[in-house]
Amino acid sequence: QVQFVESGGGLVQPGGSLRLSCKAFGIFIKEYSMAWYRQVPGQERERVGSISLSNITVYRDSVKGRFTISRDNAENTVYLQMNSLKPEDTAVYYCNSNIRLNPWGLGTRVTVSS
Secondary structure (H helix, E strand, O other): OOEEEEEOOEEEOOOOOEEEEEEEEOOOHHHOOEEEEEEOOOOOOEEEEEEOOOOOEEEOHHHOOOEEEEEEOOOOEEEEEEOOOOHHHOEEEEEEEOOOOOOOOOOEEEEEOO
């Protein structure tokens, strides 16, 4: 069974940085386009960005130029580097494949606040 384990979240001031990690179990991420998602309580989960099998990345407009997704297929891990964080980036962050495999991981909480 697939399992995603996200880590690296925390409390950070506006303008700060965080690097999230997502270790996958039960699948080989080298076979999937992968993505990061985020969810604020009471709102739908939204895709932050994705990375293809050939490492082409796509981001939602609100994070372009600030967030970077990368992958290490040997470690079966996906990363999300977040710079110039804003309060509106506060959410629980999840990783998954582009086709949203079940179950989802527990996510990692990011809080951007002064």
